[in-house]
Amino acid sequence: MRSRTVLFILSLQLNLLVTTEVQGCEMGYKSVKGKCVDEDECTDWDSGLACGSNAKCLNTNGSYYCECHPGFTSTTKDDRFTPPGQCIDINECTVNGNSCCVNAKCINTIGSYRCECNPGYTISDWSHYSGIHCEDIDECNVMAGICGVGGNCSNVEGIYSCHCNPGYSNYGNNQAQCSDIDECTVTAGICGVGGTCSNQEGSYSCLCKHGYSNYGNKQTQCSDIDECNVTAGKCGVGGTCSNQEGSYSCLCKHGYSNYGNKQAQCSDIDECTVTAGLCGVGGICINQNGSYSCLCKHGYSNYGNKQAQCSDIDECTVTAGKCGVGGTCSNQEGSYSCLCKHGYSNYGNKQAQCSVLNCDQFKADKTAGQAVSRLDALLSVMENSCLALGNSTEGAMTGEVLLKSVTKEMDGLMSLSLLGNSREVSGFLGTVESAMRLIGPQLKNNHTRMDTEHTEAELAVRRGQTPPTGQISLANQNAQLETNWETVTGNGSYPGFAVAGLITYKNLESSVNNSFQDLKDTSTDTATDTASFSEPRYQIGSKVVTALVSNPETNNLDQPVLLTFKHLKVKAESAEMNYTCVFWEDGRDQNGGGAWSKRGCTKVLSNSTHTQCSCQHLSSFAVLMALYPMEHTFALNLLTWVGLSVSLVCLLLCILTFWLCRAIKGTRTTIHLHLCVCLFIADLVFLSGISQTQNKGGCGLVAGLLHFFFLGSFSWMLLEGVQLYRMLMLVFNSAIRLVFSSISDRKCFYMDQLRNVFSWLPYIEGLTS
Secondary structure, eight states, X not given: OHHHHHHHHXXXXXXXXXXXXXXXXXXXXXXXXXXXXXXOHHHHSOHHHHTOTTEEEEEETTEEEEEEOTTEEETTSXXXXXXXXXXXXXXXXXXXXXXXXXXXXXXXXXXXXXEEEOTTEEEEEEETTTEEEEEEOOHHHHSTTTTOTTEEEEEETTEEEEEEOTTEEOTTOTXXXXXXXXXHHHSTXXXXXXXEEEXXXXXXXXXXXXXEEOTTOTTSOOEEOOHHHHSTTTTOTTEEEEEETTEEEEEEOTTEEOTTOTXXXXXXXXXXXXXXXXXXXXXXXXXETTEEEEEEOTTEEOTTOTTSOOXXXXXXXXXXXXXXXXXXXXXXXXXXXXXXXXXXXXXXXXXXXXXXXXXGGGSXXXXXXXXXXXXXXXXXXXXXXXXXXXXXXXXXXXXXXXXXHHHHHHHHHHHTTOOOSHHHHHHHHHHHHHHHHHHGGGOSSSEXXXXXXXXXXXXXXXXXXXOOOSEEEEEOSSEEEEEEHHHHHXXXXXXXXXXXXXXXXXXXXXXXXXXXXXXXXXXXXXXXXXXXXXXXXXXXXXXXXXXEESOSOOSSOSSOEEEEEEBSSOOOOOSSEEEEEEXXXXXXXXXXXXXXXXXXXXXXXXXXXXXEEEESSOSEEEEEEEEOOOOOOHHHHHXXXXXXXXXXXXXXXXXXXXXXXXXXXXXXXXXXXXXXXXXXXXXXXXXXXXXXXXXXXXXXXXXXHHHHHHHHHHHHHHHHHHHHHHHHHHHHOTTOOOXXXXXXXXXXXXXXXXXXXXXXXXXXXXXXX
C-alpha cells in the first residue's frame, strides 16, 4: 500500500515537470492566459493525491506543504512536509506508554486510539483531555447473590472472590457460587456407629441412638454414654452399675432386687413381708436396707445373730440365783417367775428376787410411854401386812390400801399430840420410815401421792430388770427432795425395784421443838459472823420431813441429797438469827430418845422463805432457827448504868420533896409524886433485871413489872394533863364544876392498872421466849 502511494506521487511530479517545461512556467505555477499564476495544488489536485488521506494540504505561493492529521506523524519527522514525505499513523498505545488510566487497556486505531476498562472496572468519568477514568466495579453490591446463599462475597480491586461458609464449597473457583456440601455422603461414618447423619443446607446433624450422645453438639460423633458415671446412684444403693456399649445393666447386691429389669434400680427386698415368721414367735422382724434384723422380745434371744430366729431364754439356767436365796425359779416361754419361800417376798413382782422380810422391826416398843397404845396400832398394822406378804399362800393388802391405813394411824397419833418425849418421836419416825419402805414396792403406780389432815406422803417407784438411772425430784408445798436413782438403788444387790419417798408431817414440830441438847454452834452453817454471839437458842423453823429410799445403806451416801424447806415464818437471816440444817438422830440404841443433830448436813443457800440443805445420809430432817442474844458493848452498858443511876437519884430526891414538904402538897404534887414513884421503880427493875434471861420465870416477871410501871407512868402523865386543863378552865369560867374528881380515887386507879397488867401477861412469855 505504501509503495503504491510513493509511485503515484512520483508520477504526478513527473507530469508537472513536463507541463512546466512545455508551458514555460515555473513549478508551482501554471499558465493562465499567457500568465504564470500560482497553482493551488490543494485545490486543483485531489487533496488525497497531494498529501495523502492522512494529511491536510496547505497551499503556498508556488508550492504547498502537508500537515498530518491528529493521530498521524510524518515520515520526515517534521510537522510540515512535502512529498515524498507522508503521514503515518501514530501508535499512541506504544508512543506514550499507556495513554489510558491504570485500570484500562489502550487499543490503537488509524489516527487515534481508544481506552477500554479492564474487566472488573467501569468508566466513571471521561474528558477530552484526560480521557476516561475507570473505577472498580463492586460486584458484591451490583450482583446480588453472586456467591450464592452459602457464600460471602469479598470485593477486591478489579475482581471479587467468594468465601464459602462451612458446609458449602465452590471447589477451588473463587468466583463461582458456593453450593452445599453433603457431608453425610462425602465423609462415611461422620456420626459414628451410634449416630445417624442427616444432611442440611450448609450443614448436617447427628441424631444419636439411645445410649449414645454427642452432648448437645449436633455435629459431633455420637459416643457411648457411661450411665454409671453420668448418673450417681443409677442402680440405687443396693446395686452395682456396669456400663455397656449404648446401654448399662444393674447387678443387685444381696437383699436387693430389680425383679428382672436389668436397667431398673435395685430396691430393698422386704424379707419381713416375703417370709412370714422369719424371726419366730419371740422375735419382731425389722426390715433394713438390703437386709433385716430380728429384735427379740424380752425373754427371747438369737444370741448375737441378728438374722436368726429368736428362741426362749432359760433364765433359770443362764443366771444362777436368779430369784435369790429365798426363791425358786420356774422357766416359762419367753419369761420366768420366782416363787418365794415363807418369810421372803418379791412384793408381787414375779420376776424380782425374793427378799427377806424383817417383820420383827414392827414389834411394839413397850417403853414408848403414853403413845404406846396408838403406836402399837400402827405397828400391828405393819406387822400383819409384813407377815401376810411373806406368806405366799395368803393374800395381803394392796399397797394403796396399806398406805391409806398407815396414814390414818399416823394422823391419829399426831392429832392427839401423844408424842410427848424424844423416845416416842424416835419410835414414831422409825416406824414410818420402815412402813414406807415396805409399802413402796407394793404400789401399782410409779408415782403415788396421799394428802391427809396431818400427813403428806409422796412415793416414786421404778421396776425393771436393770436399775433405773437419772434424776428424781419429790416435792410438796413445804419441802422438796432432789436426788438420783443411783442413790436410791445403792451399790448392793438390785431387788428388781427402787423406791424413793418424801413424808411431810404437818404438825409434828411442836413435839420436837425442845430436843436441841446435841447441837453446838458452828460457823460453817451460816454466812453471818457470830463470833461475838453467845450460845444460841433454837426453834423449829420448818415442817419436819422424812426422806427415804429403798437402799438400806443410807448412813453415808456416795452423792449427797438436796432438801429444800419452806420456812414457817417469812424471815431473813440477820445478826441475831440464822438457819441451820438438822436431822433427827435416833438415840434409842444408846438407851436414849433422840435429838436434832447437824452431823452430815450443811446449808447450801437460804433466803427469807426457803432454806436448801445438802445431807450425806437419810433420816428425818428439819430447819432450825438459831437465835443469838446480842452482847452489848461496855460503852453502851456504862452509859446505861450511869444514866439510869443519875435518873434514880433525881427521882428519889423528887419523891422525898413531894412527900415530906407539906407546904407544897396538893393535887398536882400528889400526881407528880406517883409519877416519880412509877418511873423510879421501872428504872430500878430495868437496871437490875434486864440481863436476867437465864430463868424463864424471872424473865417473865421482869417483863410484867416493866409493863405495869411504865403504863402507870403514862397514866399519871395523862392525869396531870387533865389537871392542867381543869385548872386553866377554872380561871376563865368559875361556873365549871369539878367533873373529874372521881379520877383521883387511887384505889380504883390501881385496880385498873392491875387488870391491865394481867391482860398483858399471856403475851409476855411469847415475847421473852
